[in-house]
Amino acid sequence: MASSAGLALCGQALVVRGGSRLLATSTSSSDDDSLFIYDCSTAEKKTQEQEQKGEDGQPVDKGSDTILASTFSKSGSYFALTDDSKRLILFRTKPWQCLSVRTVVRRCTALTFTASEEKVLVADKSGDVYSFSVLEPHGGGRLELGHLSMLLDVAVSPDDRFVLTADRDEKIRVSWAAAPHSIESFCLGHTEFVSCIFVVPDHPELLLSSSGDRTLRLWEYRSGRELHCCHLTSLQEPAEPWSDQSFAASRIAYWPRESCVALLCDRLPVVFLFQLDAARRQLVYRQQLTFQHRVWDAAFEESRGLWVLRDCREAPLVLCRPVDGHWQSDAESAEVKRVSAHLRGNWAMLEGSAGADGGFSSLYKATCDNMATYLKRKEERLQQQLERKRRRDPPPGPNGPAKRAKAVEAPQRCSS
Template sequence: MTTRLPFTKIIHNPTKPELVLANGHHFLVLNTSTGELIKTYPQDAKVDPVTDYYRCMSFNKDGTLLATSGENKQICVWDTQDWTVKNTKPAHKRINAVQFTSDSSEIVAADKFGDVYNHSLKDDTPVSEDKQLPILGHVSMVTDMVLSEDDKFVVTSDRDEHIRVSRYPNGYNIECFCLGHTDVVTCVSLLPWNKNILVSAGGDGVVRVWDFLKGSQIQAIDLKEQIEPYKPTAADANSKDAIISSLSFDSKNKLVAVAFAKSPAVLILAWNDDKLNYKQTIVTESPILDIAFDNEGKLWMSHDGQQLVSVYNEAFEKVDTIAEKINNTEVCQADKIFDLYTIFGLRKFLDLPENLVTAYADEAKSKKRKTNA
């Protein structure tokens, strides 16, 4: 029996009404103003074993290019005019975060082994793995990354609760650390309406606001009380507490949406008087995989459930009609769905099965050998 594969990642174009929805090793594109599909699932595709899927996606500044990376350790650059592949770059390890520089001349990519590389888009000649060196490295997995607006700094978060601010491209020059999280940091983003401010979140259920060039915390808003009624049933100690999986920003109304892994609830924070304040909770019918505000202020959600996508207007009322076409469209059919909630495994070996502990330990040893070489 086959199952429809949900949209594991979604991202909205910064300049056009287009939402990209990752589906296995394909992606669909939806017009968020009309609900019409711009890029559909391939008609000749059959049941997919889903050995590859998108781990991260990022648009360039003007939305003309989209960078994607998946399990195949390839970085692909797509032309958003016709959705053709414009460039590919080999990655050393699986990528957890990718971003274009402001002039779209380079792609910066952070991998699961804690290293960050930059790839030039001016030269199509691939650089062999033994010749390309990382611009910076962490001793634990890098979970997210963002470049400052002027490309002078790269901010990286890791599994060990650290947020590091480094010079770009000379990442060995560390500007400062933003320290305060007590569990894995899963998200780092610049505040769209003030890009001198960094917003971070993670496994401690706290959204933190930083003056990141000084390494000083401006605000910490604890959301554990608000998410408590909507926490998922714990499968082990790693999933006992809620973990923030994604953030999305509405520049029009100065709002931040906060999604939690395996939870059907999204918390809305409003930016007032230069700080974030809890505004309301949106409760959906099924667990949320990813969230994205569009340019009109509507909030889109992808789900692990019968309904693949839902959308809420600026008053946070559900709008079924605009998501109807994408929910009824053909998507990847898989015999078996991979684990959609590996984010819980980023926590520190709390009651994990012995085989997983061994695997993580082997990975750490490999990383140490690589660092000492």
């Protein structure tokens, strides 16, 4: 499994993950020496009993220590990650400290904190969501809800009333947090797996979603009503080398200060920028940021702009800011240079990384033209039936049935 590179920002705390390691630092120039590095390969291992059986009583396989997903809590006081060895690791960030290492049932695809920061919700490949206590960092998980297909993202409403889940079967489900079996609505419209969902914090009734169908959609999620759909293929220039590729949106980032939405797509060296017009309930396309190197991840910092993590050892981070309404990249700022120096010193954790999505290519459903196969087999059966009929009833010939019949009838005509 390819390791994934990711970027997370909350306040002035910045985290970059790659492989089994995370690097946490500050974007503030006053915290020049603040650096925290954690390696999951050194984390607490499962006991012998846990190695033989998981929490569900079934045998478990040993995975790598690759980080699969990570996130900050709303205030930035906590940070959590899950890895390929089926562990949930919880950190306190002020100062950085590992609070607990807990075992999860299945490999996780996404996680989020509740707005109250009392729980971490973890979505896994089997379609389940488990909750883990933050206040009791060593407590076990509790099953909250389940889907019939793999979950790819999970989110909560700002008031913690609803849990939103996105799955491989094109569905977004809105469930009541207090009674997850009670479903408020479904947001239906995507034609491929739903890769990302994001509840807009300053417009808590609105939801953004992205998918392998190359669309970005805006929803009023409690009613399940789609408000706007933007087809990314309509934004592409025909001359772009990736214009005919299939791709999935892998990250949605939002900047309340400018109502700006940044959309990152896997395998593409671009970031799409939109303006959220909440009054008109629509998304307005603004700009496309194009880079010379593959983009791994992107996140907004409230006071500065958009940080972009890319596959470039010399300049792994770029800070993009709006200047007179037009976004421009700035790799020369002192803050960017300082954090980039930390990454260059730990570049081994990022080498060979995939994007923050971890790879969506395997999630596309295989197409099968059953009708063509059926018609071909039907034609073969008809040909076989005709051949068998010809063998049973040979055609008229010199000694065939038709000539013999005439020979019998001839004397009767002569005698008359």
